Amino acid sequence: MPIIRRLPQSLINKIAAGEVIERPASVVKELMENSVDAGASRIDVYVEGGGVGLVRVVDNGSGIAAEDLPLAVASHATSKLGEADDLFRVRTLGFRGEALASIGEVSRLLVRSRTPGATGGFEIAVHGGTPSEVVPCGCPVGTTVEVRDLFFNTPVRRKFLRSPQTELGHTSEAFVRVALASPQIHCSLWHNDRPLFELPGNLDWLQRIERIFGRELADSLIPVESEDGPVRISGYVAHPSQSRSNNRMQYLFLNGRCIRDRSLQHALGEAYRGLLLSGRYPIAILSLKVPADWVDVNVHPTKLEVRFQDSGRLYSQLLAALRSRFLATDLTTRVAARVEAAGEASVPGPHDPAAAQRAKQQLVEWAKGQLASCGAGSGSATETGVPWPLADQGAAPPMPLEIIRLDGRRRSHPGHLAEISADAGAAENGPAPGNAPKPGPAFFAPPVIPVKALQVHNRYLVAESEDGVMVIDQHALHERILYERLRDRIASGAVESQSLLVPEPVDLSPAEAAAALENRDLLGRLGLKIEPFGGSTVLVVAYPAMLANVAPAEVLRGVVEQLVSGGKLPDRRDVLDDLLHMIACKAAIKAGDRLTPEEVAALVEQRHLVDEAHHCPHGRPAALVFSRDELDKHFKRI
Ligand code: ADP
Ligand code: MG
Numbered sequence: 001m002p003i004i005r006r007l008p009q010s011l012i013n014k015i016a017a018g019e020v021i022e023r024p025a026s027v028v029k030e031l032m033e034n035s036v037d038a039g040a041s042r043i044d045v046y047v048e049g050g051g052v053g054l055v056r057v058v059d060n061g062s063g064i065a066a067e068d069l070p071l072a073v074a075s076h077a078t079s080k081l082g083e084a085d086d087l088f089r090v091r092t093l094g095f096r097g098e099a100l101a102s103i104g105e106v107s108r109l110l111v112r113s114r115t116p117g118a119t120g121g122f123e124i125a126v127h128g129g130t131p132s133e134v135v136p137c138g139c140p141v142g143t144t145v146e147v148r149d150l151f152f153n154t155p156v157r158r159k160f161l162r163s164p165q166t167e168l169g170h171t172s173e174a175f176v177r178v179a180l181a182s183p184q185i186h187c188s189l190w191h192n193d194r195p196l197f198e199l200p201g202n203l204d205w206l207q208r209i210e211r212i213f214g215r216e217l218a219d220s221l222i223p224v225e226s227e228d229g230p231v232r233i234s235g236y237v238a239h240p241s242q243s244r245s246n247n248r249m250q251y252l253f254l255n256g257r258c259i260r261d262r263s264l265q266h267a268l269g270e271a272y273r274g275l276l277l278s279g280r281y282p283i284a285i286l287s288l289k290v291p292a293d294w295v296d297v298n299v300h301p302t303k304l305e306v307r308f309q310d311s312g313r314l315y316s317q318l319l320a321a322l323r324s325r326f327l328a329t330d331l332t333t334r335v336a337a338r339v340e341a342a343g344e345a346s347v348p349g350p351h352d353p354a355a356a357q358r359a360k361q362q363l364v365e366w367a368k369g370q371l372a373s374c375g376a377g378s379g380s381a382t383e384t385g386v387p388w389p390l391a392d393q394g395a396a397p398p399m400p401l402e403i404i405r406l407d408g409r410r411r412s413h414p415g416h417l418a419e420i421s422a423d424a425g426a427a428e429n430g431p432a433p434g435n436a437p438k439p440g441p442a443f444f445a446p447p448v449i450p451v452k453a454l455q456v457h458n459r460y461l462v463a464e465s466e467d468g469v470m471v472i473d474q475h476a477l478h479e480r481i482l483y484e485r486l487r488d489r490i491a492s493g494a495v496e497s498q499s500l501l502v503p504e505p506v507d508l509s510p511a512e513a514a515a516a517l518e519n520r521d522l523l524g525r526l527g528l529k530i531e532p533f534g535g536s537t538v539l540v541v542a543y544p545a546m547l548a549n550v551a552p553a554e555v556l557r558g559v560v561e562q563l564v565s566g567g568k569l570p571d572r573r574d575v576l577d578d579l580l581h582m583i584a585c586k587a588a589i590k591a592g593d594r595l596t597p598e599e600v601a602a603l604v605e606q607r608h609l610v611d612e613a614h615h616c617p618h619g620r621p622a623a624l625v626f627s628r629d630e631l632d633k634h635f636k637r638i
Contacts, residue, residue, distance in 0.1 A: 017102035019301035024051025025170035030099035032178040035059035037092045042186040050167030060142035063115035066122040075101035089292040105129040113143040128153045169514025177258040214507025226321035238283035240275040245561040249283040271322035453604040459591035468627040476622030483584035496545035497527035506553045510536040515563040
């Protein structure tokens with residue numbers, strides 16, 4: 001029969017540490033929360049080695065009396081709960097009395113503290129769970145807690161720690177959560193003597209948000225305010241033009257505590273329904289003030305999740321607040337304005353959208369002439385007299401398409417092209433057979449007249465195949481072409497990279513910045529060169545040339561989203577492949593882009609890259625094939 005034994009205290013503490021202290025970021029969270037509870041108006045956080053080597057949190061709060069120091073580091077000892085009922089109206093961030101004991105169990109902990117009335121300070125050290133005597137020390141009023149060598153005595157835990165860069169990402173995220181929850185407190189974060197954040201306490205919430213996440217995000221925020229009885233919701237949600245591929249940019253602060261709540265996140269998603277593409281998540285930074293006895297915060301060891309007495313009420317209030325806010329805000333015009341602005345923005349580098357647009361227009365004019373000359377070519381004429389694939393050409397796609405530019409073969413065999421265009425252009429331009437054709441606009445190699453392929457609804461290409469008809473998804477095919485090409489180039493180490501004349505700073509979340517910098521080499525192979533730029537801002541120095549149409553910031557964001565999605569670090573090849581798909585997807589023409597006949601032809605030429613077996617990375621088929629037999633059967637020919 002197994003014998004039941006009481007666990008020794010140190011084992012109890014280790015078990016508690018397992019729940020509460022997962023990584024250096026957990027230490028930062030617990031220590032900063034203690035400082036907030038102590039009424040500090042200033043909290044300075046220093047970390048080394050991402051927090052694995054050292055976490056030091058210095059505050060100017062109430063301090064701990066010498067005689068209380070041993071209790072502070074003992075388990076289940078807290079100054080925050082008086083009687084049992086207090087548990088159901090918690091007003092402090094901590095109350096379990098476990099954090100310092102847990103941390104002391106798995107690290108070398110030093111607590112120095114001085115209360116306002118005392119003439120000097122006192123300190124206590126805990127090494128792997130063994131506390132020292134309390135001895136006097138010199139220190140300012142407040143508390144300094146130092147945690148060194150986290151998990152030095154729990155090798156299994158230590159093995160789970162990631163690189164310093166990744167741990168720093170988590171650590172910064174933990175810092176940001178507390179700093180956002182308490183905007184009135186001056187907070188700073190330092191890493192290896194480098195300042196990452198310096199957030200004065202005299203700024204308002206929006207200014208603090210801007211300091212943390214950058215101007216671009218702050219500019220896109222829409223204020224939200226709602227009061228229903230004692231429940232108050234206030235804060236910001238982002239304009240739908242700003243979204244993320246995961247819900248990590250949804251910060252909810254309940255009575256000053258950062259929480260995750262599925263129901264409230266669902267309400268957010270509902271409010272943005274129809275405003276965001278599927279798979280995109282809104283950005284929100286919201287504060288909820290609810291009477292303390294309406295929530296149970298004692299359901300999760302790190303209190304990340306809480307239980308509401310009436311979560312339905314909060315859900316409806318949040319949803320209603322957002323909906324009425326959106327109704328009162330003209331979201332669409334802002335989207336359009338932004339797109340325009342983005343289009344006009346002078347992307348530093350070789351790409352000049354206006355020039356490309358002009359060149360494209362020239363090409364369109366030229367192609368119209370060609371088509372007219374070969375008797376309406378592939379389509380029947382509309383009332384406007386323009387062959388229908390080109391009708392409504394006035395509204396050219398906002399971004400120039402670069403299929404031809406990317407098609408190396410087309411350029412390297414001008415002889416072949418000359419034949420075709422000489423032939424097609426003969427009627428109008430009248431060069432003698434065999435003569436070199438009149439050159440088209442210098443920007444392009446003379447285009448080919450599309451043969452037996454049509455663009456329909458600006459999204460599908462209908463082409464004749466060996467033994468039937470193929471309906472191709474234009475985006476999926478182009479994506480596939482770019483993917484294959486990029487993969488070949490990576491294999492041969494020849495991805496073209498375009499340096500930016502003026503490197504572009506991009507604001508990321510701390511975790512994203514860490515992930516990006518950690519994968520710098522990998523991104524470099526893709527042609528995306530980045531540098532750290534202080535805080536969680538990353539500088540894009542060069543980007544893949546094939547993404548000339550996409551703003552560098554967007555490229556980096558897309559890449560980073562791939563890097564951080566999934567949480568764990570997948571193996572490098574998978575990441576590379578995901579990134580290739582992402583880049584190909586971003587660079588490819590979209591459904592809805594009107595294509596010129598030349599572009600259609602260039603695409604269809606490579607239709608072998610998509611057949612029934614090929615799917616786009618999202619699992620949709622890229623092409624449908626109807627065999628002649630099938631068609632014959634349908635039309636009752638056989
Ligand atoms: P809890 O925060 O749940 O009470 P902790 O283990 O985090 O448990 O802290 C134990 C006690 O130590 C707290 O209740 C508080 O009295 C004291 N303490 C910890 N950190 C500080 C600090 N920075 N300033 C003042 N008192 C502190
Ligand atoms: Mg605590």
